[in-house]
Amino acid sequence: MNEKDLNTEQNILNAAEQVFLEKGFATTKTTEIAKKAGVTHAMLHYYFRTKENLFNIVFQNKVRLLANSFFSVDVTGKSFTEVVSIAVGRHFDFIKENRKLAPFIINEINNNEKNSETWQEIAQPIFAKVAESIIDMMDAEIKKGTIRPMSPFDLIQTVVSLNIFPFVAQPLLKILRHVTDEEYNVILEQRKHENIRLVLLSLQP
Amino acid sequence: MNEKDLNTEQNILNAAEQVFLEKGFATTKTTEIAKKAGVTHAMLHYYFRTKENLFNIVFQNKVRLLANSFFSVDVTGKSFTEVVSIAVGRHFDFIKENRKLAPFIINEINNNEKNSETWQEIAQPIFAKVAESIIDMMDAEIKKGTIRPMSPFDLIQTVVSLNIFPFVAQPLLKILRHVTDEEYNVILEQRKHENIRLVLLSLQP
Amino acid sequence: MNEKDLNTEQNILNAAEQVFLEKGFATTKTTEIAKKAGVTHAMLHYYFRTKENLFNIVFQNKVRLLANSFFSVDVTGKSFTEVVSIAVGRHFDFIKENRKLAPFIINEINNNEKNSETWQEIAQPIFAKVAESIIDMMDAEIKKGTIRPMSPFDLIQTVVSLNIFPFVAQPLLKILRHVTDEEYNVILEQRKHENIRLVLLSLQP
Amino acid sequence: MNEKDLNTEQNILNAAEQVFLEKGFATTKTTEIAKKAGVTHAMLHYYFRTKENLFNIVFQNKVRLLANSFFSVDVTGKSFTEVVSIAVGRHFDFIKENRKLAPFIINEINNNEKNSETWQEIAQPIFAKVAESIIDMMDAEIKKGTIRPMSPFDLIQTVVSLNIFPFVAQPLLKILRHVTDEEYNVILEQRKHENIRLVLLSLQP
DNA sequence: TATGAATGAGTCTTCATTCAT
DNA sequence: TATGAATGAAGACTCATTCAT
Secondary structure, eight states: OOHHHHHHHHHHHHHHHHHHHHHHHHHOOHHHHHHHHTSOHHHHHHHHSSHHHHHHHHHHHHHHHHHTTSOOOOOTTOOHHHHHHHHHHHHHHHHHHTTTHHHHHHHHHHHOHHHHHHHHHHHHHHHHHHHHHHHHHHHHHHHHTSSOSOOHHHHHHHHHHHHHHHHHSHHHHHTTSOOOHHHHHHHHHHHHHHHHHHHHHHHOO | OOHHHHHHHHHHHHHHHHHHHHHHHHHOOHHHHHHHHTSOHHHHHHHHSSHHHHHHHHHHHHHHHHHTTSOOOOOTTOOHHHHHHHHHHHHHHHHHHTTTHHHHHHHHHHHOHHHHHHHHHHHHHHHHHHHHHHHHHHHHHHHHTSSOSOOHHHHHHHHHHHHHHHHHSHHHHGGGSOOOHHHHHHHHHHHHHHHHHHHHHHHOO | OOHHHHHHHHHHHHHHHHHHHHHHHHHOOHHHHHHHHTSOHHHHHHHHSSHHHHHHHHHHHHHHHHHTTSOOOOOTTOOHHHHHHHHHHHHHHHHHHTTTHHHHHHHHHHHOHHHHHHHHHHHHHHHHHHHHHHHHHHHHHHHHTSSOSOOHHHHHHHHHHHHHHHHHSHHHHGGGSOOOHHHHHHHHHHHHHHHHHHHHHHHOO | OOHHHHHHHHHHHHHHHHHHHHHHHHHOOHHHHHHHHTSOHHHHHHHHSSHHHHHHHHHHHHHHHHHTTSOOOOOTTOOHHHHHHHHHHHHHHHHHHTTTHHHHHHHHHHHOHHHHHHHHHHHHHHHHHHHHHHHHHHHHHHHHTSSOSOOHHHHHHHHHHHHHHHHHSHHHHGGGSOOOHHHHHHHHHHHHHHHHHHHHHHHOO
16 A cells, blocks of 8 residues: 555545535446546446445545534633634534535435435434533523523534525525625625524523 | 326326425436326326426426515514514425425535526526515614614525525434434424524514 | 237347356356347346346246156056156157256356255245156055165156256267267167166166 | 465465366456465466466366276276276265366356367377276176176266266255255265166166 | 556446337 | 337446556
8 A cells, every 4th residue: 555556545535525525426427536536437446346335435524524513612711602602603614615515415315315324323423422512511501591491402403504504505595696706705704693693692591 | 288188297297296306306217207107108208308308397396486485474564573473484384394395406406507597597586576575674674773784685595594404404403312203393393483583583783 | 018029028038048048147148148139238128127137037937947847747558667768768858859958057056046046946846746746656666566665756866867967968978989969869869768778777676 | 486486376276276166267256266365366367367277277177187087996806897886986986075076067168168178188088098998898798798788988978977967966956855965965875876786787788 | 476556348237218109 | 199119328337457566
């Protein structure tokens, strides 16, 4: 396994990521991945045996990436409001940097039961950990009466809904006004702050 | 075109709707549509020439359906808050009754540029009309200072985001807790009211 | 299903029989079958979906043919010796007319466990019936002391061994002397009578 | 060529023997041979250039082995009956110890004309020698009238037929009764003696 | 001598589409 | 209008063989 091998394998993986994210499993052709990776068609099978196998590797990586994107804020010395604001903003930025990630995963989960199971197996423990990491903080706030009683999962769901949706439904919403991609970036920045505001509002008792 | 012909054509269309909504364009096989419609494989091509053609008809119908689902409330004698509450609730219910609609359209738009154009051509005028129908009401409220300055499109986007997302991302969110489909319905009802609350909150100055 | 359809399907089956018998499953190419049947490559899959499926149909037919080739003699008014002589001779002639049959089945059974099961499921009941049909006659002869005590299966095995082998091992034996195919036919006729003689000898007490 | 080379070459040959005997030329994959030999896939081609070449070496070895298995009895001081009995029994035991040998060769001869020629070229002189070694003994017996007039080849054919067949057709015959492998060994021992008996019977005038 | 990487030719299979009737 | 048959193009995958090192 010298450097060149790793490169080829990695090239295929990178190409596969791009094409799968762009077109989804069904419409992706292995020839296109190979072409983009600059290798022969058969090399793809040499390294990954089947299209499905290659897809699974990509899919699992992406699932891990998405699931780990929720909450990773250093809480020391910050108020709950601050923590939430930072976490929501960061999460929004991450999703923005990986626009195709969420639509890809959602779509593949919808198209294949097996992918759904993969998502559950990988994401569930990660989400549980996230919930655990904020439950004490939330409980304290609830006792103080600064936020209304709710589970961490409710909070997560609200954040996810608000943050992911603009990118999942980007093509749906973009047409509301004729905007260039650059204008859209400005809109997204507004939306980020709007989302932060909405999340905090949703926490109010 | 006698009655039987219409029936056959309609049968194919109905079957195509079901299968396309379920599987998307790429993974749908014309044979499955024909089978579900109870007609010969070749009849599908006799009536609709190509798979793409048949899909476009279905897709346009569905786009129209989704685009028209926003705001259709009789405003006479109701406060703005009431109108918004009713509109959001009704929209949520519609989406709930047509769970596969939004994911289907979003996915197909993502997979094919032509579908994106179709969406724009059909949805844009409809959305413009909706915006027009509420802009006076909103302006009045804004002047009164009861809601913060915002365009109708902002409001629509918030509503759409909050309402559609639970169904687009259902498989993503369902795993946050282990829930049955029935339990999920209860959660959805809660979410509807939460969404109404959030929309109203987002309107606050 | 008009006549032409049946012909095409049958043409494929006939071609498949020839090629499979000639080359066995592994080295047979579906294109060759299609070519021999005078149809497009895809037609084969249209009618039989997979190569394996087509093979199974051919294989089952051939198994039935071979299994049913043992003993079908009208016994009325004939001595046991006569019955055996006729049965062995007829069986030999059948195998001779279908030289590739036995090698084909033996080979495929050896190459694929599933074929072995197919053989068992189809041949076992047929063989059991054959054994049943001669057991009374044999028991009577055994009681009379004209043949030595043995089960019908022993008899069948001897017949099968002697009759099938020349064709299974034809390429092995033909070289013992340089013979043309026609000379070989004469040899086979001698062998038939030799086999009848040997079977009768093997029955002696 | 140091010792290690010889070992590698021999390892490949040994592995090839096992796999070819087990699966035949067509379904054998060179990767499996390499794996079993514990060497790289490419080494196989380094030593033997092609799969076909490697096969031919194995095949020729096996042909020699089988052809030489007929008659190697020290005749001094033994009666013809004794010699035949011993020779048949030994041959049966050899075939039993090398069960896959005969089916393998027969099958490959049937599948490839070139293999048939190989068999002829190698086996013919060996068989001729065997025939020569017994023709005087047989002629003497024929003159004495103790056996009927026949050529050595007839005798060889009978022996080969009876001895090889149980192993070639084992899967065909095993189903006649439900037997375990151990029970089958007992049956084989009976068959050996039955075969000796039958050969002697076939020699009777 | 040895190896991992790479290749190209071939094989099965699917599927939208067209054709003859 | 309807159908079963037929087709061709494309796609995934395999595998013996070769190459660079």
